[in-house]
Amino acid sequence: MDLTEEQLRLDTLCVRAGYAPGEHNNAVAVPIFQTAAFNAVDTARQKRVFAFEETAFGYARSANPNAAVLEKRVCALDGAVSAVATCSGMSAVTYALLNAAEGGRILTTYSLYGGTVDSFKKVYPRHGVGVDLVENINDLEALERAVRPDTKAVFVESVSNPNAEVADLEGIAGVAHAHGIPLIVDNTIPTPYLEQPIRFGADVVVYSVTKALNGHGNAIGGLVLESGRFDWSAPKFPQFHEKLYTLRDRQGRERSVLEVFPQAPFVSRIRTLLLPFYGATLGAFEASLVLIGLETLSARLEKQTRNAERVIGFLENHPRVSWVKHPAAKDSPFHALAKKYLPRGAGGIFTFGVAGTEEQRDRFIDSLRLFSFHANIGDVRSLVTNSPRSTHRELSLNEQALAHLPPESIRLSIGLEDPCDLIADLSQALNRAFEERTAANCCSHSYTQEQKHA
Ligand SMILES: *Cc1c(COP(=O)(O)O)cnc(C)c1O
Secondary structure, three states: OOOOOOOOOOOHHHHHHHOOOHHHHOOOOOOOOOOOOOOOOHHHHHHHHOOOOOOOOOOOOOOOOHHHHHHHHHHHHHOEEEEEEOOOOHHHHHHHHHHHHHOOEEEEEOOOOOOHHHHHHHHHHHOOOEEEEOOOOOOHHHHHHHHOOEEEEEEEEEEOOOOOOOOHHHHHHHHHHHHOOEEEEOOOOHHHOOOOOOHHOOEEEEEEOOOOOOOOOOOOHHHHHHHHOOOOOOOOOOHOOEEEEHHOOOOOOEEEEHHEEEEOHHHHHHHHHHHHHOOOEEOOHHHHHHHHHHHHHHHHHHHHHHHHHHHHHHHHHHOOEEEEEOOOOOOOOOHHHHHOOOOOOOOOOEEEEEEHHHHHHHHHHHHHOOEEEEEOOOOOEEEEEEEHOOOOOOOHHHHHOOOOOOOOOEEEOOOOHHHHHHHHHHHHHHHHOOOOOOOOOOOOOOHHHHHHHO
């Protein structure tokens, strides 16, 4: 069967794209290619491959067939032209930013995954890359004012970790493109099921596939994808014009990334330069786990989103909960942006504030029986963490304030359990934390507006 992927819809692509069983002994599931290297076959073929006239797997630090299926599949989901898999979300973010911003600056904001914000202090300045942060990335005038002559990338999370703030991608892309700068979007939380950033002007999309793309909490991995639309040949990006000995043709003439890979220079530069030297390759087994997880992406994300909306409805009306940050919350400032960018909902990850003392919040977490207490998201199991002291603990109090993360913040990642069980668990834990005895079954109560104001 020859799948012309452009005509297929997302649910179909999740289980089919990027894999042709006929090329693999008709194996229905993608076999695991657990090998470090691939035969060069003969010297004539070796010459063609080394001159980039033919693509073939060689040494698995640069590519392996399982990662390749994953790359093609997510490209199909996101409408990208090329992708490269890496061994973690952090390596995907770091490679993407270093690849774009060499010798220049990154423009971004604080409302990001904690590790990413921390890397802006600890990694980039030491590699000669500056970072400028604006407080509200959706304030397009402030963003415009923060662009400097040597700004080389704007970086944002489409839906931010942990507060589920929605980025105005079209507006932000407009500012970036007016200055000849690419927009790099971390789309880890929504996944292509809820949002496809390239449709809204993103030039590069990165993922931690550890999270909802895989969804089973059993592998660490990342992806960088390229839209194929950005003009990397502009003088602002000399790295793509640089003649490289490793890219020489058969006559020994050195060539640039743009000459050899004109369709996908961004991802190709990561694959031929950063991946071989820094070596953060996604292994075949990890890629294979992620491919299995990806098959159920739509079903999982749909239910997780609906479950989260039920849990949010409960929390919003609980007297010990001071606020809930998610576009589905009644008083969220992101209703309009979510309607535009996330028509299927904003996913299952959000924060809420538990009033009271730190001791009471600790008791709340320690009293949860169903929620797992750890720093992952997008899992089929529901998870809880105290983000200011875990996923974002590297941030100073001032940076946490700039990231809209007060000390009382608790993050939930809602899984596939029955929402009544999740609500009952949260309810009994809140009761224990505050030594109260309110009734706690979502299936026998309706949590209405009146209850909150009662
Ligand atoms: C977890 C996360 C990362 C880092 O990914 P790892 O796979 O843990 O390295 C990057 N961005 C976001 C939004 C994340 O949630």
